[in-house]
Amino acid sequence: MPQSYAIETSDLSKSLGGSPVVRNVALAVPRGSVFGFLGPNGAGKTTVMRLLVGLLKPDAGSVRLLGCDLAENRKPLMGRIGAFIETPGLYEHLSGRDNLKLACRLRRIDLADISRVLDIVAMEDAADRRVRSYSLGMKQRMALARALLGKPELLLLDEPTNGLDPEGIMAMRELIRDLPRRIDATVFLSSHLLGEVEEVADRIALLREGKLIAQGTLSELRGTSARLRITVDRPVDAIPMLRGQGLDVTPGPGADDLSVVPGEQCADFDPAQINRSLVNAGIGVRALAPERQGLEQLYRQTMGQRPQLEQEIA
């Protein structure tokens, strides 16, 4: 049986103001997954999101949502997805509840569903206040509640923690982490915050300058870049010896630590073999373990170092 995708794009491209913003993006988001869409600011994430909901028309390529072509089935598809693109987009002169009622009327959703979504985002107490009196975090949560109305099969969340204070980020992150348990939907989450995605997503895609750099499960993506951390008693002797075997060796965080990855000349990257050769050379090996790669390291490795990003992570 072929893999069923909630989102499938092929060669998706879009230029804005004459500059290419999205280039040949081919996303494949399996149904039921929580998919993290990562990229630095300006990478084109929001443009991809806007293409996915039909707010922008692609210059080339196609979008399939829930198995249907978006261009041909936009109207019925919009009734099956919930989206929160870039800003909360709530009518601020109305109360939170009135905003939800408005969405219910438009989408033919039973008004009873409002209590369910308010409960999910913990906004029941503030629902009757005007949105203009909400903090940004409350607006984000209310916008998420609106996207959850009608139990959408696909939920698109674009930078839902953008602009929030640390407390708001934590609350929103917990909320998103809890979503798969509370709703039975595919969640497509775009973010430039690595920790946020690492905590909630089971699959990720990395976007840079409009191009899809990598996508897959976290373990798949980690597997593409094996790295060992070795602690030895004589690093000065170990480094030239390992380099002689075609390995790239850099000093690790500790004085005796080495970080080892296969070099271009390395035919076989076998940790046992590396251990043997070190011992045979009379170098004491105190520890040898695959270096745990968080998404942050993977992101840095794939995207390159970005000072701005470092600050955002901090």
Next chain:
Amino acid sequence: MLRLVEAELRKLRGSLVVLLITVPPLLPGLLIALALASRDGAPQWSQILDELTLPLWAMFLNPTLLATLATLMGDVEYRNNGWDFTLTQPYARWRIFLAKLTVIVPLHAAMTAIAVCFAILAGLTVGAVKGNLPTGDLQLQDYALFVLRMTAGSFCILALQLWVALRWKNFLLPLSLGIAGTLVALAVLMTGTSDADWFPWVVALKSAMGEGAGDSAWTGLAMGGVVCTAMLADLQRRTFR
């Protein structure tokens, strides 16, 4: 379509649009009340309505309030970043814009009706207080017809104003268009030329009174239909931020 119209009406609840529809149309009535309070003798209904209320409405208030109303309709979406939500609903885009037009037409008619009704009420109230009730026939059906003619004759302006207000985020554009249109119409009226009878603001003005008022109203309606079609065709292709 009904759901879209209802949703548009819901969006306006508690917004400045409500204030705009209910307060400025009271201005002719207030002026009448002040004028009647400071003069002796009973005025005629034709003086109150035909010589003061209707010209004041048709020449100044109608076009400027229409511009403001359309601007606020657009502002409801732009100020709240509401386009992303509105345009990701399961409806064809042209229906969404048509719903906005469907809402604004009766709101405009209501403003005109409020202006006429409050002017009559002001005449009756001040007349009763001073013991000088207005004299002459009060032909209510004529004023109901005035409301209809103004609504039809202004349809083209309304469609143009709404088009500009929805198309561009900058609220100065629809307001400037309204002010410019009003001034041009007044200039045309003063020169008495018939060369500009096609100009939408002139059409609206001429549908208020005079011999060709009925024809002007139909002209406004027909031109509005054309502008409305062009508006829907243009807006459904446009990207909104």
